[in-house]
Amino acid sequence: MIKDVSKNKILLFLTMILSLITLSIFVLLKGPIPLNLGDPLTIDVLKEIRIPKVLTAILAGASLATSGLLMQTFFQNPLAGPFVLGIQSGSSLGVALWVLGLKWLPWSAIEKYPIFERLGLTFSSMLGCLSVLLLLMFLSFRISGKLILLILGLVFSYISSGLINIMSLLAKANELKSFFLWSQGSFHRVSFDDLSIFMSISIIGLLLSLLLSKPLNIMLLGDRYAQSSGVSIRKIKFLLIFLTAILSGLVTSFCGPVAFLGVLVPHLARKIFQTGDHKVLLPSVMILGSIIALFSEALSSLTDPISLPLNAILGVMGFPALIIFLLKNKKQQEEDL
Numbered sequence: 546m547i548k549d550v551s552k553n554k555i556l557l558f559l560t561m562i563l564s565l566i567t568l569s570i571f572v573l574l575k576g577p578i579p580l581n582l583g584d585p586l587t588i589d590v591l592k593e594i595r596i597p598k599v600l601t602a603i604l605a606g607a608s609l610a611t612s613g614l615l616m617q618t619f620f621q622n623p624l625a626g627p628f629v630l631g632i633q634s635g636s637s638l639g640v641a642l643w644v645l646g647l648k649w650l651p652w653s654a655i656e657k658y659p660i661f662e663r664l665g666l667t668f669s670s671m672l673g674c675l676s677v678l679l680l681l682m683f684l685s686f687r688i689s690g691k692l693i694l695l696i697l698g699l700v701f702s703y704i705s706s707g708l709i710n711i712m713s714l715l716a717k718a719n720e721l722k723s724f725f726l727w728s729q730g731s732f733h734r735v736s737f738d739d740l741s742i743f744m745s746i747s748i749i750g751l752l753l754s755l756l757l758s759k760p761l762n763i764m765l766l767g768d769r770y771a772q773s774s775g776v777s778i779r780k781i782k783f784l785l786i787f788l789t790a791i792l793s794g795l796v797t798s799f800c801g802p803v804a805f806l807g808v809l810v811p812h813l814a815r816k817i818f819q820t821g822d823h824k825v826l827l828p829s830v831m832i833l834g835s836i837i838a839l840f841s842e843a844l845s846s847l848t849d850p851i852s853l854p855l856n857a858i859l860g861v862m863g864f865p866a867l868i869i870f871l872l873k874n875k876k877q878q879e880e881d882l
Contacts, residue, residue, distance in 0.1 A: 554818060554825060561832045568839040569599050575846045593737050601735040602842045603835040604747040605800050606810075608792040610834025611754050613807030614814075614826060618761050619785045620691055627793035627807035630694070630786065631701030632677050636797040637728070638705040639673020640666055644724045645712040666727060667739070667798050674794030677701055681786055686779070729854035730801040732842055743799055750792045751831060757784065758823040765821060803838075804856045805863030810834045812867070837862075 573595050574580060580587045612627030620629070628634070643665050680701075681694070688694055713721060735743050760781050763771045771778055796803060814829040815821065841858045 557817060558829070558832070561829070561836060565603070565832060565836050565839065568836060568843055569603070572599050572602070572839055572842050572846060575843065594733070597735050597737050597740050598732050598842065599839070600740060601743060601800065602732040602838040604744060604751075605732060605796045605803060606806055606834035606836070606838025607751055607831035608747050608796050608834075609803060609806040609838075610810035610814075610830040611751060611827065612789045612793040613809075614811040614823075614830050615754065615757075615761075615785050615789050616807070617811050618764060618823070619782070620695060621765075622695075623812065624808060625695075627789055628797075628802070630677070630681055630698040630789065631705070632674055632698075632790050632794050633797055633802045634702040634705035635673040635675075635677030636670040636794060637673070637802060638708060639669040639671070639676075640727055641709045641712050641724060642673070643669035644727065645709075645716040645720050666734075670798035671794065674790065674798060678787070678790040678794065681790065682783070685782055685786055727801045728856075730803040730856045730859075732800055732838070732855065733852075734801070735799050739799070743795065746795050747792065750788055750795070753784075754788055754792075755827050757781070757788075758827055761823040761827075762821075800855075802856070803859065805859045805867070806834055806837060809863045809867055810837060 573591070576590070576595060578586070578590050580590065609627055613625070616625040616627060616629050617623060619625070681697075684697060685694065688697075713724075716724075760771070760776050763774050763776050764778075764781065771781075793807065810830050810833050811826070814826055814833050817833070818825050818829055820826065837859075841855055841862070844858050845852045845855060
């Protein structure tokens with residue numbers, strides 16, 4: 546029986562990998578500019594647009610899904626996501642300060658360093674994320690309750706939203722449009738030159754997450770059991786917050802606040818594999834997150850030359866799926882009682 550279950554899981558993994566490869570090829574080939582192997586423009590299109598878009602979607606989907614699983618395990622809450630700690634809000638505030646508050650900055654410095662114009666959104670978003678991360682690291686060593694940390698994350702979100710609203714009232718129409726477009730999320734913003742940074746940080750974060758499968762399984766049994774098993778709760782808490790902040794903050798910095806992936810994918814992985822074992826769940830959410838991210842990008846490319854906003858697609862797909870899951874989960878709990 547155990548061997549049959551293992552074979553089923555292997556078959557599921559192979560099916561998911563095949564789906565990932567198929568979607569990658571589709572997104573790579575689909576676009577407003579037709580590909581012609583004899584045309585030199587094709588190489589430029591693949592290098593500068595298509596390949597970075599596909600790799601960004603794969604790594605962003607894996608990073609957000611992993612962040613969601615880490616947070617759901619840490620808080621023991623099925624609705625926890627990668628942005629529950631206010632990290633997304635910190636990134637959004639950083640971008641708002643750049644886009645909506647750019648007129649307050651010395652223009653001479655921007656003109657002197659053109660790289661700020663190209664990577665200004667990314668730098669400001671990562672700075673906002675890093676600020677929240679450092680504050681969370683400071684508080685995590687002084688606060689033992691997970692619920693208090695969760696409430697603090699919500700407080701950060703409210704404060705950031707208030708400051709963004711104030712800046713929006715003082716901003717010009719073109720500045721508001723730029724901020725709105727960033728807030729819709731996109732896998733198109735990572736250029737070929739930026740891809741090495743995005744890939745290296747996300748891959749390191751994902752590999753470190755895989756090493757936490759054993760302590761995460763122990764944490765499911767409660768903090769007391771984890772401590773009696775020799776697991777340092779304080780150390781694991783620090784690593785979970787740090788990895789979540791790095792993975793979700795990196796994606797938000799480069800792609801904007803991508804919705805629903807972090808909350809939805811861990812539930813789908815548990816349902817598909819019928820397990821709570823993180824040795825299975827961690828790699829499965831990475832692959833499944835990449836698949837859903839690529840599928841959303843594929844749907845967006847079907848409407849070329851006008852692409853649908855990424856968050857609009859994820860919202861249409863994610864919200865009904867999450868509601869159905871929660872209703873089925875509630876029904877199952879009532880039957881168990």
